Amino acid sequence: MSAAWLQELRREAAARFEELGYPTTRLEDWRYTNVGALAKTDWVSGEGRHDDVTPADLEHLTFPVFACSLFVFVNGHFAGDLSSPRALAGGVEVTTLSDALRDDPEGLRGRLGGLADSKRRAFAAQNLACFEDGAVVRIPAGVEIEQPIHLVFLSKPGAAPTDSHPRVLVVAESGSRATLIEDYVTFGEGEFFTNAVTEIFLEPNADLEHVRFQRESARGYHVSSLHVRQERDSRLAAHSISLGATLARNDVEATLVGEGAHADLYGLFLGTGRRLVDNHTTLDHAVPHTTSQELYKGILGGRSRGIFHGRVIVRPDAQKTDARQSSKNLLLSSGAEIDTKPQLEIHADDVKCSHGSTIGQLDEDALFYLRSRGIEEEQARALLTRAFASEVTDAIRSDVLRQRVQDQLLEILESE
Amino acid sequence: MLKIEKLHARAGDAEILKGLDLEVRPGEVHAVMGPNGSGKSTLANVLAGRPSVEVTAGKVLFEGRDLTELEPEERAREGIFLAFQYPVEIPGVSNLYFLKAALNSRRKHLGQEELDAMDFLTLAKEKAKLVEMDEALLNRAVNEGFSGGEKKRNEVLQMTVLEPKLAILDETDSGLDIDALRVVARGVNALRAPDRAMLVITHYQRLLDYIVPDVVHVLAGGRIVRSGGKELAQELEEKGYGWLTEDAA
Numbered sequence: 007m008s009a010a011w012l013q014e015l016r017r018e019a020a021a022r023f024e025e026l027g028y029p030t031t032r033l034e035d036w037r038y039t040n041v042g043a044l045a046k047t048d049w050v051s052g053e054g055r056h057d058d059v060t061p062a063d064l065e066h067l068t069f070p071v072f073a074c075s076l077f078v079f080v081n082g083h084f085a086g087d088l089s090s091p092r093a094l095a096g097g098v099e100v101t102t103l104s105d106a107l108r109d110d111p112e113g114l115r116g117r118l119g120g121l122a123d124s125k126r127r128a129f130a131a132q133n134l135a136c137f138e139d140g141a142v143v144r145i146p147a148g149v150e151i152e153q154p155i156h157l158v159f160l161s162k163p164g165a166a167p168t169d170s171h172p173r174v175l176v177v178a179e180s181g182s183r184a185t186l187i188e189d190y191v192t193f194g195e196g197e198f199f200t201n202a203v204t205e206i207f208l209e210p211n212a213d214l215e216h217v218r219f220q221r222e223s224a225r226g227y228h229v230s231s232l233h234v235r236q237e238r239d240s241r242l243a244a245h246s247i248s249l250g251a252t253l254a255r256n257d258v259e260a261t262l263v264g265e266g267a268h269a270d271l272y273g274l275f276l277g278t279g280r281r282l283v284d285n286h287t288t289l290d291h292a293v294p295h296t297t298s299q300e301l302y303k304g305i306l307g308g309r310s311r312g313i314f315h316g317r318v319i320v321r322p323d324a325q326k327t328d329a330r331q332s333s334k335n336l337l338l339s340s341g342a343e344i345d346t347k348p349q350l351e352i353h354a355d356d357v358k359c360s361h362g363s364t365i366g367q368l369d370e371d372a373l374f375y376l377r378s379r380g381i382e383e384e385q386a387r388a389l390l391t392r393a394f395a396s397e398v399t400d401a402i403r404s405d406v407l408r409q410r411v412q413d414q415l416l417e418i419l420e421s422e
Numbered sequence: 423m424l425k426i427e428k429l430h431a432r433a434g435d436a437e438i439l440k441g442l443d444l445e446v447r448p449g450e451v452h453a454v455m456g457p458n459g460s461g462k463s464t465l466a467n468v469l470a471g472r473p474s475v476e477v478t479a480g481k482v483l484f485e486g487r488d489l490t491e492l493e494p495e496e497r498a499r500e501g502i503f504l505a506f507q508y509p510v511e512i513p514g515v516s517n518l519y520f521l522k523a524a525l526n527s528r529r530k531h532l533g534q535e536e537l538d539a540m541d542f543l544t545l546a547k548e549k550a551k552l553v554e555m556d557e558a559l560l561n562r563a564v565n566e567g568f569s570g571g572e573k574k575r576n577e578v579l580q581m582t583v584l585e586p587k588l589a590i591l592d593e594t595d596s597g598l599d600i601d602a603l604r605v606v607a608r609g610v611n612a613l614r615a616p617d618r619a620m621l622v623i624t625h626y627q628r629l630l631d632y633i634v635p636d637v638v639h640v641l642a643g644g645r646i647v648r649s650g651g652k653e654l655a656q657e658l659e660e661k662g663y664g665w666l667t668e669d670a671a
C-alpha cells in the first residue's frame with residue numbers, strides 16, 4: 007500500500023490528464039507537432055517480460071556493458087537479470103522507483119513530480135498517473151564517479167500497440183560529480199509509445215552530465231521531458247541525442263535558482279524519411295550571476311521536419327545573466343524542413359544574451375574533395391554529416407558513448 | 423594514357439575551354455603554363471570530374487575510356503589524382519581517417535586487401551616523413567587551420583600514399599618556400615615511372631628545374647596555343663605571355 011500523498015498525487019495527475027487530453031496543434035507549444043495519430047491509438051500497457059532478450063542482444067542494441075553500471079528497464083519495468091550495477095562506488099545509489107517508494111516514500115515527497123509540472127503538461131501528467139516503475143539515483147555529497155551510470159529503457163512492443171511511461175529522479179548532492187546516460191532503444195517489431203519524464207535536482211556545487219540517447223525504431227512515438235533545478239554553483243551538461251522514432255518530442259527545462267549555476271544544453275537531432283523531431287528548451291535564469299550555453303544541431307533529410315524552439319527567461323532580479331544560444335541546421339534534401347525559433351524573455355537590464363541560427367547544406371567543395379580521393383558519394387555525404395555533428399558529440403565526456411553516438415549516426419546515414 | 427580532343431567546357435554561364443587538344447603518354451611529364459584565368463584549373467577539374475564544370479563538346483579519354491562517363495570517385499579509383507590549387511578544409515573529419523578511407527577504396531578497386539588501422543598508420547607515418555610533414559598534422563581535421571604550405575604538403579602526401587597513374591598538380595608550388603619546393607619535387611619524382619604520367623600546372627620555371635618536363639604547353643584563351651620542350655618555359659619566363667596570347671585572340 008503506497009503512501010497517501012503519492013496516491014493523491016497520482017490520482018490528481020490522472021484527473022488532470024483526463025481534463026487536458028493530448029495536446030493539439032492549436033496550442034502554441036504544439037503548433038508544428040501533431041500527435042493526432044498517437045491520440046487515436048488504443049495503447050496497451052507494455053509488459054516487463056523479456057525471456058527472449060539476451061545480454062548479447064542488449065549489448066548489440068546499446069554498447070559494451072563493461073563501460074558502465076547498467077540498469078535495464080523493459081517497457082518501464084525493471085529487469086534485474088539484465089542489469090549489472092558493477093561499477094557503483096562511493097555510496098552512489100541506484101534503486102527502482104517502486105523500491106524507493108516502498109522503503110522510503112518520505113524521501114521522495116516533494117521531489118517526485120516536484121519539477122515536471124503536471125498541471126500544465128499533459129504528457130507529464132500522464133506519466134505521473136501511469137508510470138510502471140523507474141529509477142531513483144542519488145549521488146552522495148562530495149562523491150565523484152568516473153564510470154557513467156547507464157539506464158537502458160527498452161521498448162518492446164507486443165502484438166497490440168504498446169506504451170510505457172518510464173520515470174527517472176536524480177538527486178546530485180553538493181559537490182558530487184557524475185555522468186548519467188538514459189538510453190532508449192527498441193527490441194522487436196510493432197507500434198509503441200514511450201513517454202519519459204526525468205527530474206534532476208542539483209544541489210550546490212554538484213556537477214552532472216546527463217545524456218539522453220534516443221534511437222528507438224521507426225514505428226515508435228517518443229515524448230520526453232527533462233526538468234532540472236540547479237542550486238548555487240552547480241553545473242549541468244545535458245545532451246539530447248535524438249536519432250530515432252517516427253515522431254520525437256523532447257523538452258528540456260533547466261531552472262537556475264542559485265548564483266553561480268551554469269547549464270550547457272547540447273542537442274543533436276536527426277530526421278530521415280517522413281519523421282518529425284521537435285525540440286523545446288527552456289532556460290530559466292531566476293537569480294543573478296547565472297550562465298548558460300546552448301548548442302542544438304539538426305540534420306534533416308528526406309521529407310523530415312525538425313523544430314527547435316529555444317526559450318530563455320531572465321527574471322527581473324537576474325542581473326549579470328550570461329546566456330548564449332545557437333541553433334545550426336543541415337538540410338540534406340530539398341524536401342526536408344526546419345523551423346527554428348528563439349524566444350528571449352528578458353526582464354533585467356544588465357545581462358548578456360545572444361542567439362543565432364543557421365541553415366545550410368553540405369559543402370559542395372568538401373564533397374568533391376572527398377570524392378576526388380575515391381570516397382563514394384554516399385559515404386562522403388555521411389562523413390561530412392557526421393563531421394557537422396561532431397561539435398555536439400565531441401562535448402560528450404565518455405569515450406565509449408561518444409564513439410557509439412558517432413557510429414550510430416554514420417550507420418543510419420549510410421543506410422538511408 | 424590521356425587523350426583530349428577539341429574539348430569545350432563551361433563553368434557557370436561562361437565557356438572556359440574552347441577546343442583544347444592534349445595528349446600525354448605513359449612515363450611523360452607535361453607542364454601546363456598560362457596566364458591567370460586562362461582555364462588551367464578548369465582543365466584540371468574536368469579531368470577530376472568536378473560536377474560544376476560541364477563538358478559541352480569534345481573527347482576526354484583515359485587509357486581509352488571516356489572519362490566523362492565516370493564519377494569523380496571512379497576516376498580516383500582508376501588512378502587519377504588531382505592536387506588541388508586550393509585544398510579544402512574539412513572540419514570534423516580526421517586527416518588520417520580520410521587518407522585511410524581514400525587508400526582503401528583504391529586498394530579494394532585494385533583487388534588488394536584493405537589496410538587495417540595499424541598497418542595504415544605505419545604507412546602514413548613513413549610517407550609523412552618522405553614529404554617532411556609534421557606527424558601532428560595527421561591527427562588534425564583535413565586541412566583545417568593548415569598553413570598554405572602545409573596544405574600543399576598534405577596534397578603531396580595524399581598523392582604519395584595513393585600512387586596514382588595520372589597525377590595532376592595544380593600550382594602545388596605556389597606559396598611554397600624553397601625547401602618545401604624541393605620536397606614536393608621529391609614526392610613527384612619518386613612517383614615517376616614508365617607506367618605513370620603527370621600534368622604539372624605552374625606559373626614558375628623554378629619548379630621545372632626540379633621536375634624536368636618532357637613537354638611544356640601554354641594554355642591561353644581556353645586552348646593550347648603553343649607546345650614545346652623545356653626551353654619553352656625558359657622563354658616564357660623571359661618574355662611573358664603577350665607574344666603568344668596576341669595570336670590566340
Ligand SMILES: Nc1ncnc2c1ncn2[C@@H]1O[C@H](COP(=O)(O)OP(=O)(O)OP(=O)(O)O)[C@@H](O)[C@H]1O
Nearest residue numbers: 433434435436438457458459460461462463464465
Ligand atoms: N563556376 C564558375 N563560374 C563562372 N566562371 C568561372 C567559374 N569557374 C571558373 N570561372 C572562370 O573561368 C576562368 C578560368 O578559370 P581557371 O580557374 O580555370 O583559371 P586558371 O588558368 O587556373 O587561373 P589561375 O592561374 O589564376 O589559377 C576564369 O575567368 C574564372 O573566373
Ligand SMILES: [Mg+2]
Nearest residue numbers: 462463464507
Ligand atoms: Mg588555377
